[in-house]
Amino acid sequence: MRPRRSGVARLVALLLLVTAATFAAASLQLSLGTTQKPGPGVVPLVSAVFLGLAAVTALVGRRRADEGEPPAGAAARAVLVVAALVLVYPAALAWFGFSIATVALVWGAARALDLPARPAALLAVGAVGVSVLLFRVALDVPLPTGLVGF
Amino acid sequence: MSKAHRSGPRRTRFAVAAALGAAIGTVLLSAGCAEKSDYPAKAVKVIVPFGPGGPSDVNARLIAEHAKAQFPKGIAITNVPGGSATTGTYQGVSSEPDGYTWIYGGTSELSSVLHTVEAPYTMDSYRLVLKVGNMPTVLLVKKDPRWPTLAAFIDHAKANPGAVKVGTPGDASFNRLMGEQLAAAAGINLVMVPFNGNAAVVQGLLGGHIQAGLVNSPDARAHVKDGSEIAGLAVFSAKRVASIPTIPTTREQGVDLVGTISHYIAVPKQTPDAVVAAIEKRLKPVLADPAYVKAAEAIAFEADVQDAAVARSELTRWYETAGTLYGKLGMLKKKQ
Amino acid sequence: MGIWHDLLFGFSVALQPENLLAAFLGALVGTVVGVLPGLGPAGAIAILLPITFGMNAPTALVMLAGIYYGSMYGGSITSILVRVPGEAASVVTSLDGYQMARQGRAGPALAIAALASWVAGTLGVLALTLVAPSLARFALAFGPPEQLCLAALALLTLPTVTGSSVAKAYGLAALGVLIATVGQDPTGGLVRFAPAAVPGLSRGIDFVPVVMGLYGVAEVLRTAEEWMGRSRTDKTDMMAVPRLSRLWPDRDDLRRSAGPTGRGAVIGFLVGLLPGPGNIVSTYISYVLERRLSKQPDEFGRGAVEGVAGPEAANNAATAGQLVPLLALGIPFSSITGLLLGGIMLHGIVPGPRLMSDHPELFWGLIASMYVGNVVLLVLNLPLVGLFARISLLRPNLLAPVVLVFCVIGAFSLNNSVFDVVVLMVAGVVGYLLHKAGYEPAPLVLGMIVGPLLEASLTQTGLILDGQWSAMLQRPLSAALLGLMLVAVLWPLSRWLLRLLLVREPAR
Numbered sequence: 006m007r008p009r010r011s012g013v014a015r016l017v018a019l020l021l022l023v024t025a026a027t028f029a030a031a032s033l034q035l036s037l038g039t040t041q042k043p044g045p046g047v048v049p050l051v052s053a054v055f056l057g058l059a060a061v062t063a064l065v066g067r068r069r070a071d072e073g074e075p076p077a078g079a080a081a082r083a084v085l086v087v088a089a090l091v092l093v094y095p096a097a098l099a100w101f102g103f104s105i106a107t108v109a110l111v112w113g114a115a116r117a118l119d120l121p122a123r124p125a126a127l128l129a130v131g132a133v134g135v136s137v138l139l140f141r142v143a144l145d146v147p148l149p150t151g152l153v154g155f
Numbered sequence: 156m157s158k159a160h161r162s163g164p165r166r167t168r169f170a171v172a173a174a175l176g177a178a179i180g181t182v183l184l185s186a187g188c189a190e191k192s193d194y195p196a197k198a199v200k201v202i203v204p205f206g207p208g209g210p211s212d213v214n215a216r217l218i219a220e221h222a223k224a225q226f227p228k229g230i231a232i233t234n235v236p237g238g239s240a241t242t243g244t245y246q247g248v249s250s251e252p253d254g255y256t257w258i259y260g261g262t263s264e265l266s267s268v269l270h271t272v273e274a275p276y277t278m279d280s281y282r283l284v285l286k287v288g289n290m291p292t293v294l295l296v297k298k299d300p301r302w303p304t305l306a307a308f309i310d311h312a313k314a315n316p317g318a319v320k321v322g323t324p325g326d327a328s329f330n331r332l333m334g335e336q337l338a339a340a341a342g343i344n345l346v347m348v349p350f351n352g353n354a355a356v357v358q359g360l361l362g363g364h365i366q367a368g369l370v371n372s373p374d375a376r377a378h379v380k381d382g383s384e385i386a387g388l389a390v391f392s393a394k395r396v397a398s399i400p401t402i403p404t405t406r407e408q409g410v411d412l413v414g415t416i417s418h419y420i421a422v423p424k425q426t427p428d429a430v431v432a433a434i435e436k437r438l439k440p441v442l443a444d445p446a447y448v449k450a451a452e453a454i455a456f457e458a459d460v461q462d463a464a465v466a467r468s469e470l471t472r473w474y475e476t477a478g479t480l481y482g483k484l485g486m487l488k489k490k491q
Numbered sequence: 492m493g494i495w496h497d498l499l500f501g502f503s504v505a506l507q508p509e510n511l512l513a514a515f516l517g518a519l520v521g522t523v524v525g526v527l528p529g530l531g532p533a534g535a536i537a538i539l540l541p542i543t544f545g546m547n548a549p550t551a552l553v554m555l556a557g558i559y560y561g562s563m564y565g566g567s568i569t570s571i572l573v574r575v576p577g578e579a580a581s582v583v584t585s586l587d588g589y590q591m592a593r594q595g596r597a598g599p600a601l602a603i604a605a606l607a608s609w610v611a612g613t614l615g616v617l618a619l620t621l622v623a624p625s626l627a628r629f630a631l632a633f634g635p636p637e638q639l640c641l642a643a644l645a646l647l648t649l650p651t652v653t654g655s656s657v658a659k660a661y662g663l664a665a666l667g668v669l670i671a672t673v674g675q676d677p678t679g680g681l682v683r684f685a686p687a688a689v690p691g692l693s694r695g696i697d698f699v700p701v702v703m704g705l706y707g708v709a710e711v712l713r714t715a716e717e718w719m720g721r722s723r724t725d726k727t728d729m730m731a732v733p734r735l736s737r738l739w740p741d742r743d744d745l746r747r748s749a750g751p752t753g754r755g756a757v758i759g760f761l762v763g764l765l766p767g768p769g770n771i772v773s774t775y776i777s778y779v780l781e782r783r784l785s786k787q788p789d790e791f792g793r794g795a796v797e798g799v800a801g802p803e804a805a806n807n808a809a810t811a812g813q814l815v816p817l818l819a820l821g822i823p824f825s826s827i828t829g830l831l832l833g834g835i836m837l838h839g840i841v842p843g844p845r846l847m848s849d850h851p852e853l854f855w856g857l858i859a860s861m862y863v864g865n866v867v868l869l870v871l872n873l874p875l876v877g878l879f880a881r882i883s884l885l886r887p888n889l890l891a892p893v894v895l896v897f898c899v900i901g902a903f904s905l906n907n908s909v910f911d912v913v914v915l916m917v918a919g920v921v922g923y924l925l926h927k928a929g930y931e932p933a934p935l936v937l938g939m940i941v942g943p944l945l946e947a948s949l950t951q952t953g954l955i956l957d958g959q960w961s962a963m964l965q966r967p968l969s970a971a972l973l974g975l976m977l978v979a980v981l982w983p984l985s986r987w988l989l990r991l992l993l994v995r996e997p998a999r
Contacts, residue, residue: 011927011928013924013927013928014927014928014929016924016928017924017925017927017928017930018928020924021662021666024666024669025665028669028672028684031683031684032683032684035681035683038953039953039958040953040958040960041953041954041957041958042950042953042954042958043949043950043953045676045679045681045683045946047949048668048672048942048945048946048949049668049669049672049683049684052665052666052668052669052672052938052942053665053669055661055662055664055665056662056665056666056669058658058662059658059659059661059662059663059665060662062658062662063656063658063659063662063928066656066658069655069656069929070929071655071656071929072927072928072929073926073927073928073929075927076716076720078720079719079720080715080716080717080719080720081716082719083715083716083718083719084712084715084716084719084923086715087711087712087715088712088920088923091708091711091712091895091916091919091920092916092917092920094899094912094916095909095912095913095916098899098903098909098912099909103903107896107899110892110895110896110899111892111893111895111896112892114711114715114891114892114895115888115889115892117715117719118714118715118718118719118887118888118891118892119718119719119888120888120889125892128889128892128893129892132892132893132896133896136896136900140900140904144530144538146530146900146903146904146907147907148900148903148904149903149909206533206537206826206829206830207533207536207537207540207830207833208536208829208830208831208832208833208834208836209829209833210836212833213833213836213837216540216541216544216837217837219541220541220544232537232540232541234537235906235907237694237695237906238674238675238693238694239675239680242694242906271680271681272675272680272682273682273687273693317957320954320955325678325679325680326678326679326680327679327680328680346954346957347954348635348951348954348955349678349679349947349950349951350678350947350951351677351678351947354822354823354829354832355766357822358631358766358816358820358822358824359634359635359951361631361820361822362631362632362633362634363631363634364634364635364636364955365955373836373841376841376843377821377841377842377843377844378821378843378844380843380845383843383844383845450839453836453839453840453841454836454839454841455841486681
């Protein structure tokens with residue numbers, strides 16, 4: 006009996022397969038052109054086929070040493086919390102502006118990594134303060150201000 | 156409502172303060188409008204919808220550099236490239252209409268690109284202040300005794316249909332449309348090969364991979380000096396361009412087809428008349444300054460200042476022409 | 492004789508106080524923007540362009556070029572320390588550089604990166620001095636059909652950087668090409684794969700936020716897992732492990748780096764000459780080559796010093812290579828040399844094939860200043876090694892959240908767009924999943940970089956050859972490249988077949 010592929014590996018392979026299928030379907034809507042002038046659908050279609058083949062191989066092949074198992078317990082919680090934070094962050098950035106959203110992000114991530122509340126807050130305010138000074142004030146990068154205004 | 160009643164006195168004070176604030180604000184605002192002579196009260200931001208280094212960017216920077224007397228608070232160039240220059244243009248048209256954000260736009264992004272690219276603005280989203288100048292299309296060829304002139308080139312193309320490959324800066328580019336018009340006018344079949352910008356066209360030409368190329372005057376300039384392997388067969392303008400005087404015009408050679416990418420200063424639609432007038436008044440002497448004109452000429456940009464009405468009619472005319480051409484090529488964006 | 496005379500003249504220009512200062516400032520700013528997230532050389536050059544108005548042309552060019560090659564030095568620092576490649580040219584450096592840092596060898600990794608950059612940068616300029624004009628002619632021979640072959644060859648041979656599963660590597664390369672097709676197609680301007688529901692997509696997906704997400708943000712997620720998966724005592728252990736064993740590379744490190752540096756310099760310079768993203772592709776070539784040549788290929792990806800020296804040498808030599816077409820012909824082959832061109836044009840000089848004869852002070856002054864600038868960079872960077880190396884000692888739960896801020900600013904400041912931050916974060920989560928499933932994202936970055944070149948040259952080739960694709964065999968260069976491709980496909984295939992026939996591999 007050969008070992009089954011890890012759950013994550015199968016999940017990723019499935020996601021890649023879906024991506025390939027989506028791109029393939031969408032590129033068929035585009036012109037494939039002629040041999041003299043290849044259309045804008047050619048490269049995406051060929052790439053999608055390659056990706057699909059690779060995904061199928063990854064789905065059915067033997068398990069490889071580099072495939073990990075999903076984390077469990079505290080580690081899983083930490084990963085989920087940080088992943089949720091980073092995925093929500095862009096919306097927070099647009100709504101509340103760089104300073105508020107980023108303080109929340111850094112604080113949350115530091116907490117998820119077991120840093121006590123007060124050092125986490127210090128880290129968050131410090132990191133954001135330095136970035137605002139360096140980038141917004143000194144380098145004139147227009148960090149988003151959001152609806153609140155800073 | 157009941158909540159408001161309960162906190163009656165506080166609420167009233169708030170309302171009074173708000174009204175007072177609004178009143179003061181209005182007074183200040185109207186004072187600001189009346190006192191137009193203090194434009195520019197702060198630095199002007201100019202959005203160039205291309206990355207730094209290209210002719211648009213370089214010319215905008217030349218203007219900013221020569222405008223220091225008229226705009227003592229300074230003019231800052233901001234590059235916002237992407238989306239066939241629609242990204243920056245949109246950012247410009249949707250900015251505060253207070254005269255402190257300008258768009259340094261070219262013919263394509265202000266008009267014809269709207270035929271092919273889904274953009275969140277129209278030709279009515281901006282108002283023009285001035286036309287700045289031109290960078291006409293130039294037909295370059297790899298030097299070849301078979302086509303010393305435009306007429307010879309056309310004859311060659313006629314005798315060998317499909318054999319002449321002409322590089323353009325892109326399939327939807329202005330120069331490609333000029334090429335299609337040339338082919339139609341001369342009754343020849345030219346194969347248009349799209350490259351990624353003017354520099355890549357020159358590169359293909361020098362390598363001998365294409366026989367001709369359609370670029371704009373700044374990119375033609377460096378490569379048509381004597382002793383070069385590249386020759387300029389025709390410049391698509393009514394009169395010769397001062398910085399490349401050896402290249403004859405299309406009209407001189409019996410082809411009645413001119414075309415140029417021009418640059419314009421535009422501001423958001425709602426910008427008040429007085430502000431636009433103030434910008435125009437201060438900008439005109441800058442663009443007429445011989446020092447600036449000379450600097451622009453060095454990069455083969457032809458200063459040609461026109462007022463908003465002329466600029467608008469040029470753009471409208473090109474918008475219609477381009478619509479027809481794109482329609483023939485099947486390149487119009489799908490109606491949604 | 493002539494060339495030494497010219498070069499001496501160049502040094503007389505470069506060593507004038509204001510030009511010396513300009514080289515120093517350029518190198519310094521370049522290093523800083525290389526380290527700072529997002530603010531790449533293009534942005535820095537744009538910010539400094541107004542200042543160059545006041546300078547004379549050689550001084551301005553010396554400074555702008557300094558930013559360009561200085562950023563290649565700086566870019567490697569963050570990819571070694573926190574696995575955030577500031578730009579695509581240092582993705583490959585992070586493969587082994589970051590592993591070295593985790594083993595407490597951040598000092599040697601940074602020092603080797605700086606030394607290899609200096610050696611290769613200087614060799615590159617030397618090559619530029621000696622052979623620029625003739626090589627520029629050669630580079631022009633690479634037209635669309637040859638570029639198509641190069642792009643295909645890169646996608647065929649380079650995805651296997653890390654030697655993990657072949658299917659996974661090629662799959663990710665294909666995914667990279669697909670991601671690059673989102674937005675406008677490179678020559679026609681047609682917008683693809685951008686549903687109206689996601690407005691940001693029509694502008695395309697930039698590779699900087701993708702790279703920062705796949706590496707930087709994903710690494711934060713991995714840190715979270717690893718750190719929280721340990722017991723309290725384990726955590727103190729994890730802290731104790733990466734003590735800085737040494738700050739400087741030892742004799743063995745230097746010996747092992749010499750070959751990769753030399754080969755990297757040659758590869759970088761030659762690939763940098765060609766049209767396209769040479770500075771990035773050359774790092775992949777160097778890495779793959781060094782792994783092939785190594786007696787311990789298994790060490791690659793686990794902290795092999797060769798994997799830092801080779802690619803760093805390659806991308807620095809490539810900057811010199813990319814200047815060849817600009818200086819000899821006045822044609823920028825890449826976007827950054829295009830920027831330099833703009834910087835020169837601001838001074839009313841339009842560089843063309845006659846730059847060398849019309850403006851010798853500009854040409855030779857710049858070349859001489861690059862020798863000086865590379866020394867400046869080394870002197871600037873080596874003392875900082877100790878300081879930077881200490882960053883790798885920070886507790887993971889302090890460092891990881893700050894890395895997030897770093898990535899956010901980098902992604903945002905690229906186009907001042909929140910959409911890029913969305914891309915960053917999604918790429919981060921995807922990168923974490925990919926890692927868990929045993930994928931290494933370097934091939935994806937390669938696909939994104941090479942994809943547009945592949946598409947553009949495909950269209951151009953079809954048109955130029957009138958659809959007669961067999962004509963590619965009549966062009967000597969493209970025919971040779973096609974032959975190489977055939978070998979690249981047949982060689983592993985035949986070995987695989989042989990192995991299949993002779994020895995049945997035991998199931999793992």
